[in-house]
Amino acid sequence: MPDTLSYFSILEKYPLYPLLTFLSFAVYCVGLVVYRLCLSPLSTIPGPKLAAATSWWILYHDYKNKRTDTITNLHRRYGPTVRIGPNEVSFTSATAVKDIYSGASRESGFPKGFLYALFTHYGKYNMFSSLTSEEHSWRRRMFASSYSLTNIINRESKHGHIWKTVGDYLNYIRKDGYRDGNTPSYAVDIYPANIYYACDNITGHIFGGELATKALGSRIDNAQSGQQRDALDDWYIPTRRELIYLWTDFNTPLRYFDNCEWIVHKIVNFVQQRRDPDVEYAGGTFIHHYAYTALLSSKTSPVTEPTVAEKLLSEKKSDRVPRDFDEFGAASETMDHILAGMDTTGDTLSFLLFLLSLPEHHAYQDVIRDNLPEMPPFGQPPSVATITQIMTNPYVNSAIKETLLIFPAIPVTLPRVVPSGGRVIDGFRLPEGTLASSSVYAVNQSLLPGFEKNISSSKWTPSRWLIESDADRDRVQELERRLWSFGSGGRGCIGKHLALVEMSLLLAAILSHFRLRQTDDCPIEIKHSNWTARRSFRDLAYMDEFNGIIRFEAFKE
Numbered sequence: 001m002p003d004t005l006s007y008f009s010i011l012e013k014y015p016l017y018p019l020l021t022f023l024s025f026a027v028y029c030v031g032l033v034v035y036r037l038c039l040s041p042l043s044t045i046p047g048p049k050l051a052a053a054t055s056w057w058i059l060y061h062d063y064k065n066k067r068t069d070t071i072t073n074l075h076r077r078y079g080p081t082v083r084i085g086p087n088e089v090s091f092t093s094a095t096a097v098k099d100i101y102s103g104a105s106r107e108s109g110f111p112k113g114f115l116y117a118l119f120t121h122y123g124k125y126n127m128f129s130s131l132t133s134e135e136h137s138w139r140r141r142m143f144a145s146s147y148s149l150t151n152i153i154n155r156e157s158k159h160g161h162i163w164k165t166v167g168d169y170l171n172y173i174r175k176d177g178y179r180d181g182n183t184p185s186y187a188v189d190i191y192p193a194n195i196y197y198a199c200d201n202i203t204g205h206i207f208g209g210e211l212a213t214k215a216l217g218s219r220i221d222n223a224q225s226g227q228q229r230d231a232l233d234d235w236y237i238p239t240r241r242e243l244i245y246l247w248t249d250f251n252t253p254l255r256y257f258d259n260c261e262w263i264v265h266k267i268v269n270f271v272q273q274r275r276d277p278d279v280e281y282a283g284g285t286f287i288h289h290y291a292y293t294a295l296l297s298s299k300t301s302p303v304t305e306p307t308v309a310e311k312l313l314s315e316k317k318s319d320r321v322p323r324d325f326d327e328f329g330a331a332s333e334t335m336d337h338i339l340a341g342m343d344t345t346g347d348t349l350s351f352l353l354f355l356l357s358l359p360e361h362h363a364y365q366d367v368i369r370d371n372l373p374e375m376p377p378f379g380q381p382p383s384v385a386t387i388t389q390i391m392t393n394p395y396v397n398s399a400i401k402e403t404l405l406i407f408p409a410i411p412v413t414l415p416r417v418v419p420s421g422g423r424v425i426d427g428f429r430l431p432e433g434t435l436a437s438s439s440v441y442a443v444n445q446s447l448l449p450g451f452e453k454n455i456s457s458s459k460w461t462p463s464r465w466l467i468e469s470d471a472d473r474d475r476v477q478e479l480e481r482r483l484w485s486f487g488s489g490g491r492g493c494i495g496k497h498l499a500l501v502e503m504s505l506l507l508a509a510i511l512s513h514f515r516l517r518q519t520d521d522c523p524i525e526i527k528h529s530n531w532t533a534r535r536s537f538r539d540l541a542y543m544d545e546f547n548g549i550i551r552f553e554a555f556k557e
């Protein structure tokens with residue numbers, strides 16, 4: 001019988017085997033590091049040597065939830081181009097951002113990194129989660145016009161949904177705010193209030209006023225509003241999207257998910273078919289269920305206004321979309337818009353109201369208030385002229401833009417992958433497959449004076465957006481052009497104008513009825529223990545000293 005070849009018998013025969021294995025591995029590792037540091041096409045890009053040598057360096061910062069902060073500090077030290085991993089480079093210059101995110105019109109920027117595959121719904125890709133330009137462009141074409149500024153303002157001037165929701169918000173303050181004795185002032189936990197506001201607006205834009213959520217709750221019975229509020233509160237489980245970048249680093253599961261999209265969809269479909277169509281939570285959570293059933297209801301509702309849902313349903317029948325684009329695909333789009341429009345707009349509003357409530361900004365509140373136009377009652381749609389006047393009011397504008405600049409709701413890296421053939425960015429040749437990206441926060445901070453010397457401050461200074469001289473004009477125009485809080489190019493934020501209209505109208509209405517003040521002791525329940533725990537898509541903890549409560553001092557009922 002031949003000898004069994006066991007590990008031990010090999011050891012007996014070749015005693016140097018383990019040592020040789022170890023040495024080969026060590027030579028491989030040293031070779032890899034030498035290649036990455038000295039021979040790789042990325043080796044001339046500035047950055048920490050450790051980051052260039054091993055991806056564990058950025059992984060460690062991802063794990064500590066410190067990616068954005070770390071990258072921003074590296075840009076301060078090394079300039080606009082920094083290598084942050086063996087295969088990853090971060091950029092802040094205007095040309096690099098243009099090349100990566102806008103690119104040739106055919107490409108509409110580089111393909112997205114796999115991180116985005118996390119944002120499918122019902123097992124179906126959507127505009128945000130689709131990675132390549134082929135998967136994305138037909139989707140974006142479907143409803144790009146629904147989100148143009150002209151369309152939003154015209155629709156608002158006819159139907160006045162946003163203005164009605166603004167009215168609901170003011171009622172919510174008076175009804176749900178904590179009133180101390182007989183004082184005409186109301187303490188409100190503004191974080192959930194702003195999420196409800198953003199949700200009622202985006203769902204109104206997608207499905208129309210009838211089918212919109214009424215989380216602010218003044219237009220329908222409280223039970224339904226209460227249920228919607230609870231669902232929205234539950235959505236923000238603090239840990240839901242923590243460590244999101246580890247998913248990009250360990251993207252094998254995402255690639256796997258990408259390949260088995262159709263299996264997930266088949267399962268969702270199978271479960272759906274066997275359930276009562278009215279049963280709750282089709283496709284996942286309450287919000288998934290709402291988006292799916294509201295889309296189905298849109299099919300039978302009389303068309304009274306040009307909604308996004310109506311556009312989706314009519315495009316679905318056309319030959320401009322792939323044949324397998326079904327109701328779940330359409331519902332995935334609506335879900336995507338709801339989620340993309342909810343915490344971004346809601347949080348930006350929360351930062352803005354909190355900043356204005358600070359004693360050092362009370363004077364700026366007064367300046368905004370003193371420059372507001374006469375506004376219509378909430379039951380009546382505002383005219384195009386009124387909306388335009390509010391939107392172009394330099395003080396309203398400056399407060400919103402400054403909040404977007406210093407506290408962008410999505411400050412993180414927006415990952416992109418260098419397409420086939422490689423590209424030259426900022427004078428550096430990047431091979432195909434390199435992760436070439438920018439972080440919103442780093443780009444915005446790099447626009448502030450003294451950034452490189454680390455003396456740029458994150459102090460909220462809305463007056464930097466005011467034009468008082470010719471020199472100011474050039475500076476402000478450049479700032480407007482480069483403000484990157486909504487991203488840019490073919491994959492930039494489609495909801496930007498909707499968000500700006502929502503924020504401008506709400507700010508104008510609040511300041512024309514209330515003074516915003518801080519409050520110390522207030523016995524109201526805080527939905528989220530502090531703002532650090534709520535950073536849904538942020539690895540920066542803005543204003544973590546703020547508990548979310550603001551006092552609205554009424555001077556006009």
Ligand code: HEM
Binds near residue numbers: 127128336408488491
């Ligand atoms: C202050 C509010 C908002 C901010 C700061 C914001 C920010 C952003 C950013 C930075 C991106 C680019 C992501 C990337 O390139 O990877 C983006 C994309 C997107 N946003 Fe917004 N957003 C806001 C409001 C909204 C609203 C109200 C909607 C509602 C429709 C929306 C829908 C989307 C969608 C669908 C995309 C993906 C676009 C595409 O891939 O073509 N956003 N947003």
